[in-house]
Amino acid sequence: MPTDFDPSLKPTMGMMGLHYKVPINNWLYGGVGMYAAITGDQGGLFTLGVDVGMNKKLYNNLYFDANFHFGGGGGYRYLINDGAFxxxxxxxxxxxxxxxxxxxxxxxxxxxxxIKSNAVSFFIEIPSTLRFTEYQNAQKKFIASNLSDTNFWKQPVVKNVQQVRFDFFKPIxxxxxxxxxxxxPLTETLYVLGFEYQKYISSNTFLFTHVDAIYKGLRxxxxxxxxxxxYHPYQTEKIIFFTKIGIGAAGGRIAPEGGLMIYPSTGIDVKISNKLAVSSHLGYYKAIAGDLEAYxxxxxxKYYGFNGGTNNHSTFKTQGIRIGIQNQTYLNVLKTDSPMVDLQLLGVQINYDINQTFYLIGEASFAYGGKSGGYAQGMAGVGIYSPYFLNNKLRAHLEAMAGAAGGAGVDTGEGIxxxxxxGLSYKLTNALSLQSSIGKLITPFGNLKATNITIGLSFGLATLSTRK
Structure with missing residues (x-):
């Protein structure tokens, strides 16, 4: 690690990554992934990118594995410049x-x-099966009957949770x-907005991942x-108590440290329907090898989903999901420490269909061009599809999103x-669509108002969701 601009920084850095990879055939795979610094005074370095790789058997259970990852992100802008890596x-x-x-x-x-460095990486992969059919079969309702034991869909229903989080950190x-x-000294309360995904591995135990970004309290x-x-130590039909322990990384706008964090918490969910619940939580936020600490x-x-199988249920619908990889261009972006720039961001967007017309949106994107490495944004919102037209190939969409963004001197105020x-999407195949859109990025508490042009590829699928 270069230390010429600050000799007090450690000359090494350790990173952790979280990736989701999908086989394309029996040796080729693709996917998306995030990295975060956890050691070496680079806390706050985060990236988002796309993978392509190969995996070939050598002998028995030993495989050759190689991949290429391209992404954007960063921490200290002096070290990463545009953010592309x-x-x-x-x-x-x-x-x-x-x-x-x-x-x-x-x-x-x-x-x-x-930053240009070689490294040795260790990894662990957990294989899973995603049962889905073509996107054109989405949003259909049916009753399952006479399924054989070997039927593709005769599997346990998987419970999952998607949550929009509002968290408040009180530094100590x-x-x-x-x-x-x-x-x-950092004494201001930090206001953060986040998204969490949970997947249940038993009736009272779940795995989770979540990401947060600040919108008030610091730049x-x-x-x-x-x-x-x-884990759920106690639950009823309406009330659920939970405890969680998370490990991860945090940083940006705080004193240099490694970034590795631990985050135990506990809380309660109150279900307001079979699909929705309000949640509250308390926790402790601590750097393992640093000074950042907060209550x-x-x-x-929370939104509950039950999908992927048919066991113990008889009434279903097919749930439409679209996953997009995007290039986002923002024109004439105001900065606090330099002239206007044109930003290039790499983004991942997930659309979760409510019905044939409306859908929910989650998105994360990181800068890789425009001398603003370290700028990132996370958003959620709602969209509207038009019916297909032009030989059932083209449809329009309208989206409204809000979230938190900041970094690299981009003038987002406190971050909202x-x-x-x-935009328009053009169906290339039953699964793949080419998408484009135009819009405005606006900061209600800042001075930014930039035109946004997006182009990308979207992969659509349909999976089972119970009508519980």
Missing amino acids: INPNIGFSYKQEKFNVGIQYSHVNFYTGK GNSRKDNVNNQE AGFMDLFFGVG TYGFGL VLRPTI
């Missing part, structure tokens, strides 16, 4: 029935900046601001990423952003 990996994996382990030789290169101890603020740019496990409290809105867009 490449990460090729080559190595081996050893496959077991329920998990795979591996080792790779890696190269991390922020090629417009100063020796928590400090960044070097720009002379590492003054925008602080974020975190956690994954972990949760936390917050609330959220709004983005209305209108």
